[in-house]
Amino acid sequence: MNRIWLTLLPLASLACGCSDPKPPPASPISLDPAVKVAHARYRTVKRTVEQPGVIGAYERTALYAKVSGFVEKWNVDIGDRVKKGATLIKMTAPELVEQHHQMEAQVVLDRALVEQSQKQHLVAQRNVTAATEQVAQARADVKRYEADVRRWQSEVKRLTVLVEERVVDQQVLDETRRQLESSQALLEASRVAVRTRDALRLAADATQERTKTDISAAEARVKVAEADERRLAALVDYLTITAPYDGVVLARNVSLGDFVTPASGDPSQGLFSLGVSPNQATPLYVLNRTDPVLFLVGVPEADAAYVAAGSRARVRVPALANHEFPAQVTRTSWALNPISRTLMSQVELPNPKGKFVPGMYAYGSVFIERTNVRALPMSAVTQIGNQTYCYLVLDGRAVRTPVQTGVSDGSWVEVTGKLVRSAGSTEGTWEPFEGTEAVIVGDLSEISDGDRVSVQTGQ
DSSP states (O other): OHHHHHHHHHHHHHHHHHHSOOOOOOOOOOOSOEEEEEOOEEEEEEEEEEEEEEOEEEEEEEEOOSSOEEEEEEOOOTTOEEOTTOEEEEEEOHHHHHHHHHHHHHHHHHHHHHHHHHHHHHHHHHHHHHHHHHHHHHHHHHHHHHHHHHHHHHHHHHHHHHHHTTSSOHHHHHHHHHHHHHHHHHHHHHHHHHHHHHHHHHHHHHHHHHHHHHHHHHHHHHHHHHHHHHHHHHHHHTTEEEOSSSEEEEEEOOOTTOEEBTTTBOTTSOTTSTTOOTTOOBOSEEEEEEEEEEEEEEEEHHHHTTOOTTOEEEEEEGGGTTEEEEEEEEEEEEEEOTTTOEEEEEEEEOOTTOOSOTTOEEEEEEEEEEEEEEEEEGGGOEEETTEEEEEEEETTEEEEEEEEEEEEOSSEEEEEEEEEEOTTOSOEEEEOOOSOOOEEESOGGGOOTTOBOEEOTTO
């Protein structure tokens, strides 16, 4: 019985196997980590740079005296609004005013001397003309007397023959000889007159040249006197100190009757007066130009390349109910501060009603907007040292690749290029992102360069 049971047991097992189908083979289990990927897409990346600061006057000017003098009158005090050219202080310096009057008279005198020299030159010209004419007349007399001498010489010869022939009396010959001698004397006298009048003409020429020099010297003296008069007139004008622009008086450090000097301003003021310079010179007035006012924003080095004149900005003033005022960057320093590593950007705010008071605390914002740039999620890049990297999926492996980045808004970062290396080479070239690259996103600290990865589908 037992033997029969043992024989039927394999047959029963075969019968059961024929009734149940064979199970399918199990799928292979992948040990590669699954990763999510993203692609660099065109986006608009916006970033706001906000820095605290203080609103300042567009200009602040310390006004000093140019000349020494006594304060005769002051017209404005702290807080007063003044217009450009308005008189702030009137000083008096009688000796300076008299020097100016003396120089004005000297100018009149020197101009009269120029006129006198010109008239003397005119007289000298006429004397030269007269002397030239006299020389010509003397030379004409020489020619006339030479003709007389030749005539009387001829007569003497003719009469000598006639006297020898006893045709003419000796007395007539003697008279003719006396006429010849007289003509010869007159000829010599005329020649001397030519030399004398020629010397007078030369003297007249010299006088004419001297008068020309006198005119040049007199005109030069006039120019010197006029320049000195203008200098003294400018110094007299400095006795009146005016406002260089429309503004508000910040400080008055002067009183009626004070004696002020250019070197120290008003010596009677203390060292703690507003606007005192390092050499302890106290300004008479300190003036603020408050329309517009200025706010300076220090842009960090990473964002400095994207800020320029015309960039959109905003200023928030806590003292004005935290109101925000739209503005724009008017200019930048074009150089980073070597200590703070920031780019100084200047924002101008119109202030016609004076709501912005210099010294107000404020927050300035500069808006950086990069439109139509390729960007990746912030989780797709990592920083190692001074270099930014991403992990590209190439042939099923994670390849750590250096990238160049631009502006980031905290969620997205602009990518401008990736370093592409040839096989077996440590050198590479920077190439722009094409948008087809599969970039791993997520916790990149769990990935190493060269790891095999599998890309999750449906991304």
